[in-house]
Amino acid sequence: MTRRGTVAVPDLVARARGGEAAAVARLVTLVEDASPVLREVMAALAPHVGRAHVVGITGAPGVGKSTSTNALVGALRRSGRRVGVLAIDPSSPFSGGALLGDRVRMGDHALDPDVFIRSMGARGHLGGLARATPQAVRVLDAAGFDVVVVETVGVGQSEVEVAGLADTTLVLLAPGMGDGIQAAKAGILEVGDVYAVNKADRDGADRTRRELRSMLTLAERREGAWRPPVLATIASTGEGIDRLLEEVDRHAAWLAETGELARRRTTRAAREVEAIALATLRERWAAGGAAELDRLASLVAAGDLDAFGAADELVTRAAD
């Protein structure tokens, strides 16, 4: 037992690694709230990370992300794996970012002790999710989940780029959600490792798959590069989901064999380090009484100083 209001980090990490869901949840909250013990938490987790396979699931609103995540979690459980899920919702003003809908739709696994589900919203200042999400992934990784699924709203999210966060990125589409040019505009052609056209029983599903395949073929890829499969799923009935998991696993094997896994994880760590460094600098800029950044911004908005001159002043003060 710890005293009320204090946190015994080593104990919490040990309990999370022992499979205690409440301890995992507490660690994610500490991460999300940028608790004063956050540094201690991350240092305690560091030796235990790197084992989980991180799967990102993304796609435009309405393609069935939550249903697909639910179905994929089911398939992972059938294969005997423990699964952690982070549903990222950067912008809802309701309930601190976590919509009831997510929890309801993930209800199939709500009582399974080997599934941990958490909705994360944007708390605090800009950049909060960019910092907290990779750290929450580390929590679930260190807690021993075999797979961490990160579900994000939309492609090209402002703060949480799932493609930078995941080992394997799964992009969902739905029939008739836009022609080829729209798909290209949405920027999905670069980020996916596996594509699934969900709601494949609807009109136009074959056409959407065909178009996507031909656009992926047009996009130049290096010799020996991974060629993303384009699958058909009906997440609400589970159709195609086992095949989807097969492709995710095949991609995981490919990542490990080619050394791409290490490269992706270094990139991910770089973004995380950069986000923390930036947050640190922002705090310094916002401190110092008069809120230096606001003062400089007012001058720029008034045309009395250009943005580069203002940035120079900020950077100089980063050293202080």
Added chain:
Amino acid sequence: MTRRGTVAVPDLVARARGGEAAAVARLVTLVEDASPVLREVMAALAPHVGRAHVVGITGAPGVGKSTSTNALVGALRRSGRRVGVLAIDPSSPFSGGALLGDRVRMGDHALDPDVFIRSMGARGHLGGLARATPQAVRVLDAAGFDVVVVETVGVGQSEVEVAGLADTTLVLLAPGMGDGIQAAKAGILEVGDVYAVNKADRDGADRTRRELRSMLTLAERREGAWRPPVLATIASTGEGIDRLLEEVDRHAAWLAETGELARRRTTRAAREVEAIALATLRERWAAGGAAELDRLASLVAAGDLDAFGAADELVTRAAD
């Protein structure tokens, strides 16, 4: 005339302000390419900015953003205003981010000397568009366009948050593109100043408007806050577009009366300054031979260092 390869910035700015489209285009290119004379360009523009009203147009792929932009530009022209358009496309691998589709659809105004249209793609490193877009807005502002329209792909774009960029943000929806919860998840309830359900002749348009209205009512707003109208448009025929412009203009007047305009512009300037400061620091971190950030990220990925420790090292080096 300038020598080949050199740029006479004061001359270029003067010509752009005189209405010469080629000079405006050249300035936007200098901004986009982060030219060595970029600082000089921004300093030369600074005294001339702040007059244009900046309208952001956003919405999910398939709602008809380009068609709506085209129609709105037509309405603005009928009211005698000069219009600059930036179409932001952060992610397409084709044609450097500028898809032919945009230009084709904007074809109504391609020959109008009082309309300037430019597609901007993601060139260069991460953060490029975050830096370049507000600067390109400044170029068009300083060049004397009465309204600058910034069309972005999707809501919550990774780099270009139109809500942070614009004085008035117009959010487009289409019928049946997702129910209320989906709309909330997409994060559109906070960013819009004016909402339009486009393709209003399609089934479900009234329902989408009703749902959106009730969700906007649920979202708490301060006393005296702007209440975003929810309009119906058919951009392809122009129906509802004059009303749309009326609401944009009404919002512009409200911004000026309440002092909110100055506040938004200061916020915008702060983001711009911060983006430049960050880019400066990133360059320093990437320089120094061994690419400090990569070295630290490798340690973090391997579990030999936690991300905070790595960030501390980076921030310390920002001062060097």
